[in-house]
Amino acid sequence: MPELPEVETMRRGIAGLVGGRILDVQSCPCRLKPIALTPGLAAFRRSAVDRTIERIDRAGKRVVVRLDSEDAIVIEPRMTGLVLLADPPNQEHLRLRIVVAGASSRAGKLRGESRGAVHELLYWDRRGLGSVRLVSPREFERRYGPTKLGPDALELTPEILRERLFRSRRAIKVALLDQRALAGVGNLYASEMLHRCGVHPATRCDRLHTDQWSRLHAALAAVLESAIEHEGSTLSDGTYRNALNQAGGYQNQHLVYDRAGESCPTCSRGTILRIVQAQRSTFYCPACQTKKARSTR
DNA sequence: CATATGTCCTGAGAGC
DNA sequence: TGCTCTCAGGACATAT
Numbered sequence: 001m002p003e004l005p006e007v008e009t010m011r012r013g014i015a016g017l018v019g020g021r022i023l024d025v026q027s028c029p030c031r032l033k034p035i036a037l038t039p040g041l042a043a044f045r046r047s048a049v050d051r052t053i054e055r056i057d058r059a060g061k062r063v064v065v066r067l068d069s070e071d072a073i074v075i076e077p078r079m080t081g082l083v084l085l086a087d088p089p090n091q092e093h094l095r096l097r098i099v100v101a102g103a104s105s106r107a108g109k110l111r112g113e114s115r116g117a118v119h120e121l122l123y124w125d126r127r128g129l130g131s132v133r134l135v136s137p138r139e140f141e142r143r144y145g146p147t148k149l150g151p152d153a154l155e156l157t158p159e160i161l162r163e164r165l166f167r168s169r170r171a172i173k174v175a176l177l178d179q180r181a182l183a184g185v186g187n188l189y190a191s192e193m194l195h196r197c198g199v200h201p202a203t204r205c206d207r208l209h210t211d212q213w214s215r216l217h218a219a220l221a222a223v224l225e226s227a228i229e230h231e232g233s234t235l236s237d238g239t240y241r242n243a244l245n246q247a248g249g250y251q252n253q254h255l256v257y258d259r260a261g262e263s264c265p266t267c268s269r270g271t272i273l274r275i276v277q278a279q280r281s282t283f284y285c286p287a288c289q290t291k292k293a294r295s296t297r
Numbered sequence: 298c299a300t301a302t303g304t305c306c307t308g309a310g311a312g313c
Numbered sequence: 314t315g316c317t318c319t320c321a322g323g324a325c326a327t328a329t
Contacts, residue, residue: 078323
């Protein structure tokens with residue numbers, strides 16, 4: 001379930017590869033159905049080998065490795081994909097290996113490592129719903145440009161957030177997951193941010209008041225920034241790991257996600273409920289999350 | 298156009 | 314113990 005904080009953690013974890021040169025790209029054959037790799041391995045290798053990594057960005061929930069050819073390698077982890085520098089959880093779900101020379105392996109931490117060291121950028125994916133694509137600037141724009149991806153959730157202002165959503169008749173929880181409206185929020189953090197601003201997840205966007213948009217924006221920013229500080233959420237299945245195969249810490253800060261039946265940690269009056277919206281679980285407290293704007297607080 | 302639903306995939310866990 | 318079944322939710326194709 002990598003969402004913005006997890007993907008940002010992956011991005012930071014491999015930032016030390018900037019300046020490195022790609023030596024080889026190897027697929028890791030296994031009995032599982034292969035992930036989407038485009039173009040095929042041979043053409044991928046032809047375009048990537050000998051290119052230098054100029055920058056590593058994030059596009060919503062995707063890691064974008066920019067090459068000096070102006071092509072980009074776009075890694076999309078979807079549900080269970082991991083971007084690693086080493087030490088994958090196992091070999092059987094290792095999908096792709098990109099061998100990189102001449103970079104430091106960790107952002108800002110050059111200590112003692114020779115500039116000529118060889119590193120591996122690994123893509124691991126248990127369920128295999130993710131993809132790795134090498135795309136031209138034109139293809140990047142077509143797939144990940146502003147018509148496909150809204151503004152990054154970390155770049156929003158209260159006004160932009162409201163402008164992107166307030167015409168919609170959808171429930172706010174469902175709309176927050178729409179990557180064309182805003183990019184980066186997924187199922188887990190949507191529940192958390194709505195809880196923290198006291199908004200009921202089923203509230204229609206077009207019924208939200210200005211002060212609610214403000215509070216939602218503040219909660220959105222606070223939750224995402226804190227989750228990045230904690231290096232993301234590793235849920236009970238333990239799948240998500242950072243680039244060094246370490247668990248995140250934000251799962252310990254969750255107030256409602258996956259806590260159905262527990263007493264609300266915010267108001268202690270309600271019991272956390274689980275409902276289903278658009279085939280996804282939503283968690284909230286019926287006592288302190290309301291559809292009405294609050295007059296005070 | 299906006300919104301809703303089905304699909305992909307694997308492994309964990311429930312129930313018998 | 315071992316089988317079958319359901320569920321998790323990223324993005325996208327297709328339907329309404």
